[in-house]
Amino acid sequence: MTDEIRIVVVDDHSLFRAGVTELLRSVPGFVVEAEGASGTDAIALCRQLHPHVLIMDVEMPGPGAPATVRQVSRDSPTTRIIVLTMHDSSTLVRELIGLGASAYLHKSAGRPELAAAVNSVMRDADQVLVAVSRTSMLGPERSESTPGLVSARELEVLTLLAQGLSNSEIAARLFISDSTVKRHLTNVYAKLGAASRVDAVRRAQAANLFAG
Template sequence: MTGHRVTIVLTDDHTLFRQGLRELLCTDPELDIVGEGCTGEEALALVRQHRPDVLLLDVEMPGPGAKAVIGEVRRGYPDTAIIILTMHDAPAIVRELLECGAAAYLVKTIAREELTAAVRSVSRTRDNVLLSVPRTTMESLERQQKQHTLLSERELEVLRLVATAMSNAQIASRLFISEGTVKRHLTNTYAKLGAVSRVDAIKKAIQAKLIDGLDR
């Protein structure tokens, strides 16, 4: 890595913030800003043009959303690491974008040293995911991960069918198990999710991203 300058594309629709970010990063001789954009389309065009080591991406910009941009960059330019830099710290957003392939998720309140360290880190390795979010967000992510780990594949399967409005009898017929077994799986699932009903279990499962897509 000696002599290597990390190339960066900055994308944020707030011009003043983006300019300040450029000035901040340019104080580091190892970092090289090769492009700036303020829309999802510009982010993708700049990545195609420069193939940077790192794309700094805001969550909310005009055009394709962060999820779509991450997906296209990961498919077409896997050597470009994506850092989400945003004010949004909702656990559901953090989890979704990390699962899409973001290498780091940072809130805009981080210190300069944390940001430059994150840029260097993701440009060198993809083995770790970097997070700089409030403690409450981290705790929520940990709870969601624990819920996902605790639910068995069969319990998830039953829950997905419950979310399609199937009755216990219909689920039993679909999975070739007894109605009593379906009820037992649901009882275990309620306990693990802290749910009190079918509707509550579905709601909590969607919030925890256990049954993706069923809330659309």
Template sequence: METTHRAVRVLIADDHTLFREGIGEILTAAGGIEVVGSAHSGEDTCRKAAELHPDVVVLDVEMPGQGIRETLPQLRRVSPHSRIVVLTMHDDVVLARELLALGAGAYLVKGSTRHELLSAIHSVVVDRGPGHVILSVSQQGLDRVDNTPGELLSAREREVLGLTAEAMSNSQIARRLSIAEGTVKRHLRNIYAKLGAVSRLDAVNKAVAASLIPPPENRN
């Protein structure tokens, strides 16, 4: 393992100024960490990362502008050597699995201690291997998870995808489920992101292969 004596360069991304400043003070006081910048949205985070190439991005899940599922892959493209520590209020193992799969190196709930945050930052810098991840959720968060593949998609997303497998259009699905057509489109976008799918057919095939939905011929 190569060691270095320079400070770990960190970019803090959160839409709340007070929270960014508080995290910055914690990291600076710890020593060995340099806060090189801050960002207030997904787009701003990607711009700052492309400019600064920090060692670590401490990234909030919910910020204005583009969503976390767009921001994570973009960060990996514009600053591939940066490691990403997601810091969120969502005590959600399913979300954690998804974001770790998209490139985050650590997932911490905002109830974590400063020691856990500092440990996560230093750990992701030391071990850059793709299989090295850090997960911090509560026991309650773990208890909510049924360890079945279907937990990757919400119940509504599985409904939408199941009807998609029956060759229904967005408008037909909307009428069947009594929701807006725009809501159907949003569910499909989320499904594509979670499954890494590029089309309706691709999403259906991947979901069937992962046993998330039954094959169309087996549906009632």
């Protein structure tokens, strides 16, 4: 059918990805063509399939969300990118929209909101849809010089991140789960106003969080 919307879903949390896929497949006219678990998967699948819509998380293995959005936009310019994430940062929203994402949704969004976002970005290529908290979008960005906001555990995660460790390696080092590492990073990104792993380390260094 020519009116079907072909979708690729990429998220490294398999249970969440399965839930999103099941949700999308319950919407008439939506077809989930493929799933992936990393930024590398997102790039490869879009390069191969040229889907109408890519739905992707931010914190995944691979090149990082900004690089992934940039590359997908180059390789498959007709693909509309919807970012679906727990990260509620105006800095990240602006960066990813600027790089080519068509929509940015918080993972608290339900079936109607996600389905509406897919239909919206397909209906108007020039329209940008952002659904995050009002505080995130209207409030001032957090200063880089607020080290007291970062907890001791978050600082441990940041320190290992600065050493180049992956989420799995950090989890093993601290005897916590991968999902707990992701949650700590989500909090750190929000507290520092960071848009990526590299940006978080840079901001932490600027705030002298690693001093001593």
